[in-house]
Amino acid sequence: MLGLIGKKIGMTSYFNKLGYCIPCTVIKAGPCTVLQKKSIKKDGYYSIQLGFEDKKKKKTNKPLLGHFKKFNSSPKKRIFEFAGNFLNSPGDIIKVDLFKENDKVDIVGKSKGKGFQGVVKRHGFSGVGEKTHGQHNRSRAPGSIGAGSNPSRVFKGTRMAGRMGGKRRTIKNLKILKIDFKRNLLIVKGSVPGHQNSYLLIKIKLDKNDNRNFK
Incomplete structure (x- = not known):
């Protein structure tokens, strides 16, 4: 499954050609740096590891600094792996041009804690x-939570x-309305979990006929 790491900028309105107002979310998707490429021979599975947003060295622990140094990358705030055998190699930059308008994406985030x-x-x-x-x-x-003498207990659940709130949530099949390639912005129909400036995973599952890859 292809995807990028992103950040929720906020919500806005989008007016389509018919003049209808559609509530949508603006997401900064990438650019992401390829940190590591895993293979079945070495790691037991295929995947690609991406990093998003630079981080200060003094705020990064030594094991992670060694990991970033090994792949000639600056420290990153967020790291995530996407499963699959992709064409990229460490050091490549992946931008929002991975997606196209009208694509359907799954967005993963952490809901607001209340x-x-x-x-x-x-x-x-x-x-x-x-x-x-x-x-x-x-x-x-709340009212009654169970019977008295039988079963004499409260059922689980x-x-x-x-x-x-404060839990990982996935919203599926959100439509991409517009893409700003210069600023790496996605305008997605509807709402996504998380507060403003929270981190998200944007995933897309392609058909067999679609030859798109990271590269």
Whole structure:
């Protein structure tokens, strides 16, 4: 599966030829540096390792500095491997021209962490009873969580209050509306997980007839 590492810039509106306003996300996709190329003979599988955004040497530990030095690269903030046997070699720069307009991509990110939340916000519960019947403190309560004597326990997976967000999420089949090749920007239809300036993985699965590769 082909892909790039990117950063969420923010959301905006896109007006198509018919004049419809489409909510979309602006993503800075690349440029990414090829750090390492893995093979079945040496590593047991095919993949390519990409790095995104330069990082200060003093903020990089020694093992990683040695890794970057081995492949003649400056330290990077984000590293990720894409599985597959690609044509590139270490040192190559991969830009947003990997994609085309109207491509469908899968975007992976970490959702916004919202702390400990109740059942109304976390699961969309409507609360218990009505305020007009003397229940002054039950409007956002979870209600019953299980039977009494049988089974005498709470089943695993019961929806209750707890930590919300802050998890890895994948949004599939998002359409690329426009590409800014000069600034390495993708305009993607819809929303993607994560806050502004959070890091994302943009993946694309090609048909057998599509001869596109990283190079």
